[in-house]
Amino acid sequence: MNNTQENLELLYKAILTLENEKECAAFLADLCTPQELNSLAQRLHVADMLTKGNVYNKIVEETGASTATISRVNKTLNYQAAGGYRVVFERLGRDKA
Secondary structure (H helix, E strand, O other), X not given: OOHHHHHHHHHHHHHHHOOOHHHHHHHXXXXXXXXXXXXXXXXXXXXXXXXXXXXXXXXXXXXXXXXXXXXXXXXXXHOOOOOHHHHHHHHHOOOOO
C-alpha cells in the first residue's frame, strides 16, 4: 500500500472516531485552513441545492460558488458519484424525496 492510501485511510478512520458536531468542528479546524473548510462547506451546500433541483443562477446567488465549481459538483453527483453525497443527505434527511 502506498503512503497516499495509508494517509487517506488514517483520515477516514480519524473522522469515524468523532462523536459529535463539536468534536468534528475542532478536528476540521485543526486539519484545514479556514479557506479549505469554507470550500468544503460551499461544495456541500452546492450539492444539496443541486440535489433539490435548483438552477445554477440561484446556486451562484445563494452560495457565491463559481459556475465552474457548480459544474464540477454536478458532474460528481451525476456521473462520477461514489455515493457519498447521497448517503450524507439521506442521513441528514435532506434528500430530495
